[in-house]
Every structure is written in structure tokens, then in C-alpha cells.
Amino acid sequence: QLQLQESGPGLVKPSETLSLTCTVSGGSISSSSYYWGWIRQPPGKGLEWIGNIYYSGGTYYNPSLKSRVTISVDTSKNQFSLEVSSVIAADTAVYYCARWYTSGWYVDYWGQGTLVTASS
Amino acid sequence: QSALTQPASVSGSPGQSITISCTGTSSDVGSYNLVSWYQQHPGKAPKLLIYEGSKRPSGVSNRFSGSKSGNTASLTISGLQAEDEADYYCCSYAGSSTWVFGGGTKLTVL
Numbered sequence: 001q002l003q004l005q006e007s008g009p010g011l012v013k014p015s016e017t018l019s020l021t022c023t024v025s026g027g028s029i030s031s032s033s034y035y036w037g038w039i040r041q042p043p044g045k046g047l048e049w050i051g052n053i054y055y056s057g058g059t060y061y062n063p064s065l066k067s068r069v070t071i072s073v074d075t076s077k078n079q080f081s082l083e084v085s086s087v088i089a090a091d092t093a094v095y096y097c098a099r100w101y102t103s104g105w106y107v108d109y110w111g112q113g114t115l116v117t118a119s120s
Numbered sequence: 121q122s123a124l125t126q127p128a129s130v131s132g133s134p135g136q137s138i139t140i141s142c143t144g145t146s147s148d149v150g151s152y153n154l155v156s157w158y159q160q161h162p163g164k165a166p167k168l169l170i171y172e173g174s175k176r177p178s179g180v181s182n183r184f185s186g187s188k189s190g191n192t193a194s195l196t197i198s199g200l201q202a203e204d205e206a207d208y209y210c211c212s213y214a215g216s217s218t219w220v221f222g223g224g225t226k227l228t229v230l
Contacts, residue, residue: 047158104175
């Protein structure tokens, strides 16, 4: 059974960089049928798509976040990562990593989510 | 890129049917048959209910159904059960390799 697990600091200071890693187990990140991505949810609010990456490194980003976001992949470790630079309070959210099935473009697997708080 | 519009809340009694709307534009919902729906219980990750507008993954109850008309997609839940009480989100491809979610709808089973 495929599993995705987010890891990284739960507290980030404003103006610094948020860094998270998603480890994929039970399947290969190098499958041609899927993209891998990040979605976030501020406390008490809705979901926001951040961006996706293919195993070969191709990326898609939310235009509203593109200037501050970088998603990368490490196929040797079956992991992909998220960096959000110049963090502000509004970046406080539960961050989910997810698998997107390209035939239909939907998320079929989600990580459990990890809360990241932007505060000094 | 604006969030898709969903009602903030809907409610229904056990056994009844309810419909949640998801309104976008001709640039997203109206242009592509790539709307998905997710159910989220408190403190949990979302779960896929519907993809490509009306298709159900294996294991999802046939009480959940999806449809689309113009720029509006809809999720219908029939035979409401207490366990259906949750938040529901729609998501659509928005062109140029971007995706957009709805603001979410809280379903209360009375």
C-alpha cells in the first residue's frame, strides 16, 4: 500500500525558508503515470494547491506562490521536497504531500499532513 | 486564479439527499472535464470521492455522485448518513498546468 509521509520543522521564523520533505513508500516515485505535489490548508480554512513535480524534475507552480516556492525530487531516496522562501504568518498551514494521477488529474493518495507555524 | 465557489455550509437529515455546488469559470470548470471532489473529516487528510466530474474510485459508496453543467460542478450525496458529516472540496484543472480548489463546504447531518 502506497504511503506518503511529510517531515520537517514545525516552526519557522518569518523571513526564513520553510523546508519539508515527503517520503514515498510502497511504490516508486519514478512511475510515469503520476506527478507528486504539495497542497496546504491554513487553520480553519480551505485547501490551496502549491505545486507539482514529475520524477524527471518538471514542475508546475501556483502563480500566486511561484516566486517563493521550489519543489525538487530525489528519485534515489524516493522523496520530493518543498521550499517556501521569505515566510510570512499567512504561510502557517497544514502542508500535505500528495500523488496526482495524470490520467484525470486528481489526487489519489495524500500524506497525513504536517502543521508548520510561521512565528518568531 | 480565484478559488472555486462553494456554499459555506449545507445540511440534511439522515436518509435525505443533498447537493453541493462548485462554481468556476469558462477557464476552469467550464473548459475541462477534470473536476474532482474530496471529503475531509476533522484532523484527517482529504479522501477522493469523485474524479473526472462523475467517476467514482473503487471503494467509494455509490451514494456519492458528480455532475457538471456549464461552469458549475455538483456533488450529490444520497441516503445521508451520520458518517457523511465532513467538509467537502472540489478541485478543477484551470489551464496552463495549474489547479484550483473550492473554498470548501461543511456538511451537517441533522
